[in-house]
Amino acid sequence: MLYVKLGGSLITYKKEGMFSIKENILRNISRELRSFLRDRIFLTHGAGSFGHVPVIKHNLQNGLRKGSKLGASEVMVRVSELNSIVSKIMLEESIPVVPFSARSVFMRRRGKISCNLPFIEYLIDHDFVPLTHGDFIPDEELGTYILSADEIPIYLAPLGLKKVIFLTDVPGVLDEEGNLIKELRRNFLPKLREDDFDVTGAMRGKLSHAFKLASMGIEVIIAGYLNNGDLRRAFEGGWGTRVII
Helix, strand or coil, X not given: CEEEEECHHHHEECCCCEEEECHHHHHHHHHXXXXXXXXXXXXXXXXXXXXXXXXXHCCCCCCCCCCCHHHHHHHHHHHHHHHHHHHHHHHHCCCCEEEXXXXXXXXXXXXXEEECHHHHHHHHHCCCEEEEECEEEEECCCEEEEECCCCHHHHHHHHCCCXXXXXXXXXXXXXXXXXXXXXXXXXXXXXXXXXXXXXXCHHHHHHHHHHHHHHCCCEEXXXXXXXXXXXXXXXXXXXXXXXXX
């Protein structure tokens, strides 16, 4: 199974804090995805401005606080709105997506995350493309937990996950001088370019999940979608950063 995540900064105006999408990029990626429909695919997208702006606004990075339920509701409504927009564009581009919120299938108890895998497996077995997103999920202790779309593939491994591609708005993992690092090992991690603030950890947070996936025997590529064809080039190993252990 192939897991493709569209970064929030790639498809929304996250840095600008605007609740709008980069439609041309999303359509180009969708058209490219059509060539992968013969394979088993799971799609996700980051929350981008739709999630990060209200999370920071209501100070929900560490879970629910007294009087913060309306704020949490705003986050969930906004990310569902983005998921709906993405889904409609992909449908228009002939991708048989089934959109759903991560909070409907993921739950966190005692620090461990469980997932309704039979639901997802059914969709994939019937040639649908599941499409979810970074989300607030229920957490017994914190009330809510921010589940990043970078973390989701860890819990899909039992479905035969073989490859994960994180698409971003930069070429891949960059060093301090802004040069692309083509292969990245956890034990030989160079100094990286400093990230902008991100409630899910930005590139450093992404790498923590990527190394865990690599340790599970899953191929991981972090690549930018800067030009048409970049998804195919990343899939074939000719573009982006390959994360290994």
